[in-house]
Amino acid sequence: MAINVLPDYCSLGFIGPGKMAESIARGVVKSGILPANRICTASHRNKTREDVFQSFGVNIVENNKQVVKNSTIIFISVKPQIVKKVLVELKDDLNDKILVSIAAGIKLKDLQELSGHDRFIRVMPNTPSAVGEAASVMARGDGLEEKDVKYVSDILGAVGKIWEIEEKYFDAVTGLSGSGPAYIYLAIEAMADGAVAAGLTRDLALNLASQTVLGAATMATQSGKHPGQLKDDVTSPAGTTIAGVHELEKGGFRGILMNAVCAAANRSRELSS
Numbered sequence: 001m002a003i004n005v006l007p008d009y010c011s012l013g014f015i016g017p018g019k020m021a022e023s024i025a026r027g028v029v030k031s032g033i034l035p036a037n038r039i040c041t042a043s044h045r046n047k048t049r050e051d052v053f054q055s056f057g058v059n060i061v062e063n064n065k066q067v068v069k070n071s072t073i074i075f076i077s078v079k080p081q082i083v084k085k086v087l088v089e090l091k092d093d094l095n096d097k098i099l100v101s102i103a104a105g106i107k108l109k110d111l112q113e114l115s116g117h118d119r120f121i122r123v124m125p126n127t128p129s130a131v132g133e134a135a136s137v138m139a140r141g142d143g144l145e146e147k148d149v150k151y152v153s154d155i156l157g158a159v160g161k162i163w164e165i166e167e168k169y170f171d172a173v174t175g176l177s178g179s180g181p182a183y184i185y186l187a188i189e190a191m192a193d194g195a196v197a198a199g200l201t202r203d204l205a206l207n208l209a210s211q212t213v214l215g216a217a218t219m220a221t222q223s224g225k226h227p228g229q230l231k232d233d234v235t236s237p238a239g240t241t242i243a244g245v246h247e248l249e250k251g252g253f254r255g256i257l258m259n260a261v262c263a264a265a266n267r268s269r270e271l272s273s
């Protein structure tokens with residue numbers, strides 16, 4: 001897919017040099033939509049985070065206010081509990097900047113009220129942004145021009161897939177795609193553990209488990225078949241797979257995954273109250 005390179009006057013800043021900011025910044029640089037020298041963040045307390053961002057060319061500036069000054073598009077990438085503090089701190093410097101909040105649970109209405117700024121887009125990304133495979137959603141605030149939304153959409157489109165949705169669905173999305181990579185990492189680790197128990201080396205087991213998840217996800221997105229059909233295609237009568245599926249069903253695998261998504265969605269709801 002061709003990437004729309006952002007215009008020269010666009011630059012990107014991250015308030016909060018954490019894991020999610022790093023994933024987006026890495027994906028952006030990898031995609032070529034914006035060079036690393038037009039991205040900045042400020043280190044907070046941890047020098048290691050500074051080193052991580054600098055290792056792929058991102059500028060480290062003195063403080064959050066400097067991030068705002070240097071950037072046309074600013075990602076608020078601190079923990080939800082810190083959002084209020086940074087917005088109050090930056091309130092007087094925001095002017096015509098485009099703000100993007102990725103904080104779980106914090107509503108557009110509150111972001112706008114806390115900052116006195118209405119050019120806000122709320123996004124729920126996920127960490128596969130780092131490798132160009134994010135699943136992100138966005139909802140726009142009141143004061144944005146169409147071109148502002150397009151810049152943000154182009155950035156998120158460069159690091160994966162992006163859907164614009166109604167804000168009321170954000171908690172469910174957070175429980176699914178925001179938190180979901182962690183569920184899958186657990187599954188990869190556990191499948192590899194099973195294979196190690198069955199005699200494989202750890203290295204081969206992890207490689208096979210990861211590639212199996214990648215292959216299955218690619219089938220689910222590209223084959224046009226329902227996941228139930230894809231599962232049926234793997235399960236031969238009286239074969240190995242149905243024996244494994246039976247164990248998963250006895251353990252309540254599907255119910256557990258549903259509960260995990262609902263629990264994370266509920267936690268997102270709690271963060272907004």
Ligand SMILES: NC(=O)C1=CN([C@@H]2O[C@H](COP(=O)(O)OP(=O)(O)OC[C@H]3O[C@@H](n4cnc5c(N)ncnc54)[C@H](OP(=O)(O)O)[C@@H]3O)[C@@H](O)[C@H]2O)C=CC1
Pocket residue numbers: 015016017018019020021043044045046049064077078079080082085086102103104124125126127178179
């Ligand atoms: N991780 C994920 O997969 C996803 C996260 N999100 C959202 O992204 C946001 C960040 O999460 P995540 O990256 O995991 O968290 P991290 O803890 O990795 O990142 C938060 C960063 O903000 C820094 N920070 C704290 N206070 C300030 C401050 N006053 N000014 C500037 N920086 C500050 C922290 O520094 P220090 O540690 O030194 O305090 C840390 O580097 C959250 O709101 C989360 O809901 C959304 C989708 C997915």
Ligand SMILES: O=C(O)[C@@H]1CCC=N1
Pocket residue numbers: 104174178179
């Ligand atoms: O765990 C969290 O709160 C964040 C939001 C979604 C993924 N990570």
